[in-house]
Amino acid sequence: MAEPVKKARTEGKGGLHTDIQKLNMGPSHPATHGTVKFTVELDGETIQAMDVAVGYLHRGFEKECESGTYYQAIPYTDRLNYNSAILANLGYCMAVEKLLEIEIPDRGEWARVLAGELSRVGDHLTRLGAACLELAAMTPFLYGIEARELIWDLQEMLCGARVTSNYVRIGGLQRNIPDGFEDRCEESLKRVDELLVDFDKIVTANRIFVDRFRGTGVLSREDCVAYSVTGPLLRAAGIPYDLRKAEPYSKYDEIDFDIPVGTTGDNYDRFLVVQEELMQSIRIIRQCLPVLRKTKGQPVDIQDPHIRWPGKNRVYGRMEELIQQFKGVTEGIKVPAGEAYVAVESANGELGFYIVSDGSGKPYKVRCRPPSFVNTQPLSRMLVGGLLADIIPTFDMVNMIGGECDR
Amino acid sequence: MSDLLQAIEEKLGDAVEDSHAYRGDDTILVSHDRVLEVMQTLKDDSSFRFNMLIDLTAVDYLGRDPRFEVVYHLGSVEVEARGSEPSSLRHRLRVKSGVAEVPCEIDSVTSIWPAANWMEREVFDFYGIRFKGHDDMRRILLYEEFQGHPLRKDYPKERRQPLIGPRN
Numbered sequence: 001m002a003e004p005v006k007k008a009r010t011e012g013k014g015g016l017h018t019d020i021q022k023l024n025m026g027p028s029h030p031a032t033h034g035t036v037k038f039t040v041e042l043d044g045e046t047i048q049a050m051d052v053a054v055g056y057l058h059r060g061f062e063k064e065c066e067s068g069t070y071y072q073a074i075p076y077t078d079r080l081n082y083n084s085a086i087l088a089n090l091g092y093c094m095a096v097e098k099l100l101e102i103e104i105p106d107r108g109e110w111a112r113v114l115a116g117e118l119s120r121v122g123d124h125l126t127r128l129g130a131a132c133l134e135l136a137a138m139t140p141f142l143y144g145i146e147a148r149e150l151i152w153d154l155q156e157m158l159c160g161a162r163v164t165s166n167y168v169r170i171g172g173l174q175r176n177i178p179d180g181f182e183d184r185c186e187e188s189l190k191r192v193d194e195l196l197v198d199f200d201k202i203v204t205a206n207r208i209f210v211d212r213f214r215g216t217g218v219l220s221r222e223d224c225v226a227y228s229v230t231g232p233l234l235r236a237a238g239i240p241y242d243l244r245k246a247e248p249y250s251k252y253d254e255i256d257f258d259i260p261v262g263t264t265g266d267n268y269d270r271f272l273v274v275q276e277e278l279m280q281s282i283r284i285i286r287q288c289l290p291v292l293r294k295t296k297g298q299p300v301d302i303q304d305p306h307i308r309w310p311g312k313n314r315v316y317g318r319m320e321e322l323i324q325q326f327k328g329v330t331e332g333i334k335v336p337a338g339e340a341y342v343a344v345e346s347a348n349g350e351l352g353f354y355i356v357s358d359g360s361g362k363p364y365k366v367r368c369r370p371p372s373f374v375n376t377q378p379l380s381r382m383l384v385g386g387l388l389a390d391i392i393p394t395f396d397m398v399n400m401i402g403g404e405c406d407r
Numbered sequence: 408m409s410d411l412l413q414a415i416e417e418k419l420g421d422a423v424e425d426s427h428a429y430r431g432d433d434t435i436l437v438s439h440d441r442v443l444e445v446m447q448t449l450k451d452d453s454s455f456r457f458n459m460l461i462d463l464t465a466v467d468y469l470g471r472d473p474r475f476e477v478v479y480h481l482g483s484v485e486v487e488a489r490g491s492e493p494s495s496l497r498h499r500l501r502v503k504s505g506v507a508e509v510p511c512e513i514d515s516v517t518s519i520w521p522a523a524n525w526m527e528r529e530v531f532d533f534y535g536i537r538f539k540g541h542d543d544m545r546r547i548l549l550y551e552e553f554q555g556h557p558l559r560k561d562y563p564k565e566r567r568q569p570l571i572g573p574r575n
Contacts, residue, residue, distance in 0.1 A: 063557055339434075341480055352480070369461065373529075377524065
């Protein structure tokens with residue numbers, strides 16, 4: 001993909017001749033999170049050409065999905081992005097729901113928005129913290145991780161798992177919002193706010209940090225569109241495109257929030273955009289809480305035993321429900337034949353699911369449109385001409401998640 | 408039929424073999440030898456302006472003729488937008504094109520959208536469909552020595568690869 005090097009020897013500054021040097025970085029490199037291999041050709045410290053090799057974490061996600069029922073694919077979607085598993089659950093379930101033509105109750109939608117935004121906050125915190133860590137700044141990372149831990153505790157309260165949530169279900173959620181969640185959430189968010197203020201004070205105006213981020217890894221608006229880049233990278237380049245606003249799904253059209261945009265499309269703008277999005281997500285969560293308080297006691301699932309089978313308390317005691325559960329588990333939900341594409345705004349950009357159904361209980365094809373994979377493609381375009389050291393902050397801001405990129 | 412599909416059929420005429428809007432997703436079916444020309448029009452024409460190739464994938468309909476279908480998802484985003492209002496034509500389109508088992512190839516759209524580069528490599532990797540005009544048709548997620556194309560329906564999930572060896 002990158003331009004081949006034309007001449008082996010070039011003239012450096014002051015008439016000194018330098019040799020082009022080939023450097024392999026990865027697949028397992030301490031300064032990159034995720035397994036990815038860069039082959040860079042260097043003239044001094046300047047990158048002349050770069051090839052990015054992905055795929056080290058491929059585990060046959062799509063093939064596995066095709067061999068199980070629709071339900072059995074949900075845990076696989078957790079493993080796409082370990083930071084924001086709920087958003088991946090959500091995208092997949094929404095795609096199946098589109099084929100089934102069902103709508104879930106209001107409380108369920110609000111709970112989904114809440115869970116999804118919690119997930120996004122956790123993802124953004126990791127991205128910001130890890131960016132500092134990989135520039136050798138350990139302290140801000142700890143602030144980010146303390147905040148993320150609070151968010152993951154909330155996630156644990158929702159679904160019993162900190163990371164691989166497996167929370168969203170076709171036609172609802174794994175379980176209703178537990179009692180006392182709203183108060184606990186408010187408390188945690190207060191602490192997260194404090195941590196973010198501290199984080200901002202340490203990092204955002206720090207000279208060393210700014211020098212590494214400003215003006216590096218630039219991708220212009222035109223290039224962003226040409227390479228189908230979405231998410232914070234696209235918005236940092238100045239295009240206010242966010243699926244939550246552009247094609248509002250769930251309850252996003254009833255929620256008040258802003259889309260931050262950058263101007264230059266460099267790493268510093270990306271950092272600021274992610275930071276502001278974090279604030280906006282917290283703002284969204286705060287709008288969900290009163291609604292959830294008001295709708296307490298209402299169901300989050302649709303009342304259709306063929307799709308969302310009855311709870312265990314009824315399955316163990318009643319014949320009809322037992323049969324429904326048995327058929328649901330062994331044969332799977334019958335999804336009408338056809339195809340549907342649903343995209344949600346994940347923390348990295350547009351996460352889409354294209355599902356083809358042949359009318360049986362197993363999906364015929366599940367395609368995940370991974371934002372990480374698509375956003376990683378123009379990495380060499382961002383970096384050729386820059387310094388070797390720019391790879392680290394740029395790769396951080398691109399935020400390639402191996403599980404999602406390689407599937 | 409939606410306005411978009413109507414406009415597309417008027418503009419492209421017989422290049423559109425079939426169309427539907429199942430579950431609200433506008434979809435057209437295009438013959439494989441006219442993909443390039445159709446895509447160019449969809450991108451350049453001022454009433455469509457599909458400047459973003461959101462996704463590119465394929466489906467293996469084993470037993471059907473043509474066996475494969477390459478599926479493109481197109482989107483539209485305003486490049487010159489500033490301010491906080493999201494701006495796009497806010498339309499999406501799915502374009503599908505059948506590809507036979509022999510010859511298993513279709514024109515590459517990398518000249519229209521550079522984003523197609525890795526996506527087409529992925530489809531080649533998993534389905535073995537070659538993209539004519541793609542200058543770097545290598546595997547991407549799997550390794551070079553991998554035998555076969557695993558997302559084809561006749562590739563059994565349990566098959567072991569020579570480099571991996573038998574299970575015990």
